[in-house]
Amino acid sequence: AQSVTQPDIHITVSEGASLELRCNYSYGATPYLFWYVQSPGQGLQLLLKYFSGDTLVQGIKGFEAEFKRSQSSFNLRKPSVHWSDAAEYFCAVEDTNAGKSTFGDGTTLTVKP
């Protein structure tokens, strides 16, 4: 069965600093990977996805992620964090055979002024 691991439960960065959130997946076939963001009291919003082609994908709000098959990773990055980026971030892998996604446990991002 597929699984997703987000090793960091909580990350704190200063505003303007760079950010990297880690995601490792386990999936037998070609993975279809997603990053979502959840602002306080809200549902999840899709940031970006990967399913083929260029391994560096761009998303909304200035985020990008790099798929590395050899490391089974799909890490999310942003060069300069804004205070409004404080939220919880979820990595997910879609099981196309089963038609459902498996989510990681999430990483909470705190942004210091």
Next chain:
Amino acid sequence: DVKVTQSSRYLVKRTGEKVFLECVQDMDHENMFWYRQDPGLGLRLIYFSYDVKMKEKGDIPEGYSVSREKKERFSLILESASTNQTSMYLCASSSRQDTLLYGYTFGSGTRLTVV
């Protein structure tokens, strides 16, 4: 924009009550999902549905049932609510053809407290 609407943001129910959580989407999506979200446990899939009157168990279906009588509506039912079902419940939908392009669209969630 696709909208997924959950009928209640907050609910407080008593132990043993039958509870209905309603979810409606307005973009003709075939797939609908119910997740519960608990601190440190991420999102866990309860039930999902590919089409009207179809349902599939997710990872934690015990104590829950679902109903999908119309394509746009997916209801989660707690037959006899218990305190361990206190949680945030998230509904999501996706297009069967375009999940890989657009992912899931989530509602804002229902925070259920069972007392």
